[in-house]
Amino acid sequence: MGITLGSGIAILGGVIVEAGSSIPVRALYSWGVNGSGQLGLGDTDNRSSPVQIGALTTWSELGCGYHQTLAIKTDGTLWAWGSGQFGALGLGNTTSYSSPKQVGSLTTWLETAGGYQSIAISS
Numbered sequence: 001m002g003i004t005l006g007s008g009i010a011i012l013g014g015v016i017v018e019a020g021s022s023i024p025v026r027a028l029y030s031w032g033v034n035g036s037g038q039l040g041l042g043d044t045d046n047r048s049s050p051v052q053i054g055a056l057t058t059w060s061e062l063g064c065g066y067h068q069t070l071a072i073k074t075d076g077t078l079w080a081w082g083s084g085q086f087g088a089l090g091l092g093n094t095t096s097y098s099s100p101k102q103v104g105s106l107t108t109w110l111e112t113a114g115g116y117q118s119i120a121i122s123s
């Protein structure tokens with residue numbers, strides 16, 4: 001569950017999602033504990049202030065687990081990063097990644113959620 005701040009900005013599990021005003025363009029920002037790379041910043045350093053995750057502004061949905069993050073781009077592709085323990089990222093392995101990795105090739109993903117596990121809904 002997220003907190004909407006108005007003007008198209010929301011905080012979801014420590015990640016800010018900023019929406020564009022006229023077209024669905026969104027950048028992701030993250031901060032906090034990053035021991036598994038779940039902030040998506042290419043490292044495992046903790047952050048005390050928001051840092052943009054890459055340069056992309058095409059994110060549409062976001063789900064945060066305890067040690068992993070899932071996001072859907074506006075093209076319907078699913079992306080994951082953070083702890084791969086127990087296969088939580090859905091990448092067919094148990095490797096952890098500190099930057100977004102595409103999960104499969106489907107372009108019909110709609111929603112994501114996470115806890116110790118990851119869940120996504122496809123149309």
